[in-house]
Amino acid sequence: MxxxxxxxxxxxxxxxxxxxxxxxxxxxxxxxxxxxxxxxxAYVFAPLGGLFAAPAVRHLLRRNPALDPVAARFWRAILLAxxxxxxxxAWLAVDMLTHADQAATRSMPVPAAGxxxxxxxxxxxxxxxxxxVTPSGVxxxxxxxxxxxxxxxxxxxxxxAGLAPMxxxxxxxxxxxxVLVGLGLLVAVGAATKVSYLADGPIDRVAxxxxxxAGGVPTGxxxxxxxxxxxxxxxxxxxxxxxxxxxxxxxxxxxxxxxxQGRRVPGRxxxxxxxxxxxxxxxxxxxxxxxxxxxxxxxxxxxxAVVVTALVMIRQYLAYRENARLLHTSRVQExxxxxxxxxxxxxxxxxxxxxxxRLTAALATPGPVSVLLIDLDDFKTVNDLLGHGVGDRLLVxxxxxxxxxxxxxxxxxxxxxxxxxxxxxxxxxxPADLAVAILAALAQPISEHRxxxxxxxxxxxxxxxxxxxxxVLRNADVALYAAKQRGKAGFVRYTDGMEEPVLAHMQxxxxxxxxxxxxxxxxxxxxxxxxxCNLVTGVEALVRWHHPTRGVVSPAEFxxxxxxxxxxxxxxxxxxxxxxxxxAAWLAEFGPDALGEAGLNVSPRQLHDPDFVADVTSxxxxxxxxxxxxxxxxxESAVLRGRQVSRALYELDRMGIRLALDDxxxxxxxxxxxxxxxxxxxxxxxxxxxxxxxxDGQPAATDARRAVARAVIQLAHALRLDTVAExxxxxxxxxxxxxxxxxxxxxxxxxxxxxxxxxSGLLARQRSVAPRSADEKVAFRSHER
Numbered sequence: 001m002x003x004x005x006x007x008x009x010x011x012x013x014x015x016x017x018x019x020x021x022x023x024x025x026x027x028x029x030x031x032x033x034x035x036x037x038x039x040x041x042a043y044v045f046a047p048l049g050g051l052f053a054a055p056a057v058r059h060l061l062r063r064n065p066a067l068d069p070v071a072a073r074f075w076r077a078i079l080l081a082x083x084x085x086x087x088x089x090a091w092l093a094v095d096m097l098t099h100a101d102q103a104a105t106r107s108m109p110v111p112a113a114g115x116x117x118x119x120x121x122x123x124x125x126x127x128x129x130x131x132x133v134t135p136s137g138v139x140x141x142x143x144x145x146x147x148x149x150x151x152x153x154x155x156x157x158x159x160x161a162g163l164a165p166m167x168x169x170x171x172x173x174x175x176x177x178x179v180l181v182g183l184g185l186l187v188a189v190g191a192a193t194k195v196s197y198l199a200d201g202p203i204d205r206v207a208x209x210x211x212x213x214a215g216g217v218p219t220g221x222x223x224x225x226x227x228x229x230x231x232x233x234x235x236x237x238x239x240x241x242x243x244x245x246x247x248x249x250x251x252x253x254x255x256x257x258x259x260x261q262g263r264r265v266p267g268r269x270x271x272x273x274x275x276x277x278x279x280x281x282x283x284x285x286x287x288x289x290x291x292x293x294x295x296x297x298x299x300x301x302x303x304x305a306v307v308v309t310a311l312v313m314i315r316q317y318l319a320y321r322e323n324a325r326l327l328h329t330s331r332v333q334e335x336x337x338x339x340x341x342x343x344x345x346x347x348x349x350x351x352x353x354x355x356x357x358r359l360t361a362a363l364a365t366p367g368p369v370s371v372l373l374i375d376l377d378d379f380k381t382v383n384d385l386l387g388h389g390v391g392d393r394l395l396v397x398x399x400x401x402x403x404x405x406x407x408x409x410x411x412x413x414x415x416x417x418x419x420x421x422x423x424x425x426x427x428x429x430x431p432a433d434l435a436v437a438i439l440a441a442l443a444q445p446i447s448e449h450r451x452x453x454x455x456x457x458x459x460x461x462x463x464x465x466x467x468x469x470x471x472v473l474r475n476a477d478v479a480l481y482a483a484k485q486r487g488k489a490g491f492v493r494y495t496d497g498m499e500e501p502v503l504a505h506m507q508x509x510x511x512x513x514x515x516x517x518x519x520x521x522x523x524x525x526x527x528x529x530x531x532x533c534n535l536v537t538g539v540e541a542l543v544r545w546h547h548p549t550r551g552v553v554s555p556a557e558f559x560x561x562x563x564x565x566x567x568x569x570x571x572x573x574x575x576x577x578x579x580x581x582x583x584a585a586w587l588a589e590f591g592p593d594a595l596g597e598a599g600l601n602v603s604p605r606q607l608h609d610p611d612f613v614a615d616v617t618s619x620x621x622x623x624x625x626x627x628x629x630x631x632x633x634x635x636e637s638a639v640l641r642g643r644q645v646s647r648a649l650y651e652l653d654r655m656g657i658r659l660a661l662d663d664x665x666x667x668x669x670x671x672x673x674x675x676x677x678x679x680x681x682x683x684x685x686x687x688x689x690x691x692x693x694x695x696d697g698q699p700a701a702t703d704a705r706r707a708v709a710r711a712v713i714q715l716a717h718a719l720r721l722d723t724v725a726e727x728x729x730x731x732x733x734x735x736x737x738x739x740x741x742x743x744x745x746x747x748x749x750x751x752x753x754x755x756x757x758x759x760s761g762l763l764a765r766q767r768s769v770a771p772r773s774a775d776e777k778v779a780f781r782s783h784e785r
Contacts, residue, residue: 009063010254013056017247020049024239032235040100042238043093049246050086054079056250060257067260068202070131075256077126078211081119082249088115089242104232123215130203145315152308204259210252214245344414346392347399355413355421359469362425363462370424370431370461373476374402374438377454377488379418384608384644390449397447405437421476431459435491456483457491478503509565511547512558516570520546523578525759527751528599528724530744531734536766537744538597538631541579542753543571563605572606573615580623580630582756587629590763599631599660607634607645613652627656631681635662653678660724664712682716684709684742686727693732706740713741 024045030036057079061072091112096103108116221241225233342354350358362369376398383391395418402412402420411423422438424431435457442455458480462472479494486492515521525539545553562568583598606612620627632652653659660681688708695702709725716723725737728747737745751762 009059010056010257013052014250014254016052017049017250020045021243021247024243028236028239038100039235040096040103042235043096045239046242047086047090047093049243050082053246053249054082054086056253057082060253071202074126074130074203077122081122081126084122085116085119088112088119091115145311149308149311152304204256207252207255210248210255214248218242218245347396347414349399349412349414352415355423356469358411358423359472363467363469367426368461370459371472371476372422372431372435373458373480374420374455375480376418377456394447394451394453401441401446405434405441435459454489456480456488458483459491460494508558508561512562512567515545521574522546523575524753524755526746526753528744528746529750531738531742536762538595538599539759540746541575541598541600543575563603566605568603568605569609572603575600576615577619580619580625583629584623584625586763590767594763594767597629597631599633601633601662607648613648616652631658631660633660633662650678679721681722681724682712684712684723684725689725689727689733693730693736710740
């Protein structure tokens with residue numbers, strides 16, 4: 001059933017219950033004012049209202065699809081309670097109608113009173129099972145005290161104003177009536193206390209308030225009527241007051257439906273009820289102060305007021321202790337937050353913000369100020385090879401070393417990443433001495449992993465308020481950069497004018513970004529040829545920067561800047577896509593036999609890029625170049641850069657892309673490296689080709705110059721790897737390499753780097769002169785994998 005049909009049905013039950021209450025009121029006026037009717041009819045209206053309240057609850061249970069199981073359990077109990085209470089009052093109505101002449105003095109039959117009492121007990125049981133907020137610790141005791149205060153305070157007032165006057169009334173009431181009034185008041189007090197600590201759970205708070213009112217309002221008003229008017233007060237109680245109970249039950253049903261529809265009235269657990277109950281408990285005391293007789297019911301209230309006051313004192317004491325604890329916790333948290341804001345979370349050293357604050361304050365005072373900017377050399381390798389956990393512990397060890405070296409007068413700082421600083425104030429300590437001490441300490445293995453780490457240090461000093469913190473930090477950064485340029489593991493003190501070449505080199509990174517955006521880079525290709533017949537079998541792609549004002553910028557100048565700034569990744573992506581596009585165009589124009597492979601250099605930063613493999617896949621797919629025609633050249637040091645690089649290389653190998661080990665022999669060359677790395681080609685570095693052709697008549701010297709080249713070719717043949725000799729600059733070098741067993745090479749003698757158009761002309765001339773024998777064609781194709 002839809003919500004649109006649920007709500008009108010509930011409203012229909014509300015209107016019907018309200019109509020019963022109105023009819024009862026009209027009948028009461030007619031009977032008491034005009035003597036119309038008999039008193040026994042008054043007992044019909046309460047069970048008549050129950051005829052609408054019970055179906056309303058049943059409608060909620062059967063037709064509401066969003067009712068929570070906990071709420072369903074509560075409302076089933078309320079349905080049972082309403083049905084049983086209505087049955088008890090129906091029994092009473094039948095008894096009064098059959099004994100109409102005794103209605104004024106006849107007591108409620110015991111079975112009827114038993115049914116009504118059972119209904120009240122079921123309602124109390126349902127209220128007790130409603131879940132409330134479940135705090136822990138001191139909060140649980142505070143809530144228990146609040147609930148006890150609220151219960152005792154409300155119960156004292158209802159006792160004083162309702163039940164006690166019935167006990168001392170001029171016309172005594174039957175025990176059945178006393179029990180029912182007491183249970184009704186108990187339902188009201190329990191429900192009011194419960195709803196005050198009810199969270200926004202499955203049972204609506206407003207619905208719970210209506211249930212509380214259904215038990216408390218009619219019962220309390222009936223007790224007041226009985227105390228004030230005696231037996232005649234039962235007529236308005238039965239016709240006006242008691243029909244309000246089923247009306248409030250139907251209103252509770254409507255509230256629950258509205259809440260399940262998403263229109264819940266917001267609220268929070270806990271309320272002003274304990275404070276209101278404490279005030280209400282003092283009402284009888286005020287009455288006694290103004291002359292009310294001090295009878296035994298009042299004494300009961302006085303005892304309850306004393307207990308409530310004692311509980312309030314205990315609660316306030318607990319609140320005081322809790323507030324003191326919260327204030328202490330707040331102060332501790334504030335101190336911790338202030339420390340976290342101004343200190344590094346990993347090392348515990350001062351952070352950049354505190355560093356700048358202390359530096360600015362020091363510059364505002366007379367006396368010299370010095371800053372040492374410390375950067376760990378090649379720290380990224382530690383993270384790549386050993387993991388970030390080991391790197392973090394190394395940073396912590398470096399921080400401890402700086403604390404020990406700086407002493408009490410200096411401020412050690414972690415600026416960020418692997419960069420540290422030390423702030424020296426006063427002229428007692430020489431910053432150069434401190435730099436020497438730090439470098440000496442780093443010369444020994446540190447951290448639990450006993451690692452050796454080096455550092456570069458830049459020193460900048462200042463004195464006087466005219467120097468700003470930014471100026472000092474910039475000068476220290478310039479000195480640090482100069483220290484790294486001089487070979488690392490050392491320190492440099494800033495001097496005037498030092499920043500000009502350094503800043504020029506640093507500004508090169510910004511120009512690289514602009515050059516990429518303005519398409520200033522060009523790809524040139526150096527041929528790779530067969531040494532026996534000068535047949536082109538492949539090309540190596542190289543990048544050149546055509547600067548608008550400086551002309552062609554050397555790769556030795558801009559490649560390091562691209563590596564440092566990370567722009568090598570987009571630059572390498574450009575070279576990759578252009579090489580694949582051009583190689584595919586050559587294959588389409590000159591046929592599959594024209595060019596065996598197209599290679600390009602890949603930097604370690606590219607291999608660390610998680611999107612590198614996807615970039616290669618995209619470039620091949622967009623260009624249509626077969627995977628086996630692409631060669632990616634990596635250096636030996638790049639192969640050793642960690643798991644990410646290794647995963648990327650093996651994934652590229654599985655795709656069919658050929659991998660070449662570039663500049664072989666200049667780095668960590670070893671048999672284990674060749675076996676662990678999925679290489680297809682080994683490129684002999686130019687340094688081992690230089691002088692290989694010299695024959696000075698001393699066989700031992702000649703063999704020594706050729707030893708590395710000979711070892712590389714033997715190792716490659718044993719591992720079934722292709723070889724390419726780099727840097728060939730003379731025909732004598734070609735002859736020497738052929739003698740050693742090399743079949744392919746590249747260098748200025750064989751072909752300088754040239755444009756794509758020049759390579760096209762070379763391939764066109766080569767196609768016009770076909771291989772002169774079948775053996776040459778087989779040899780040519782043997783290099784195409």
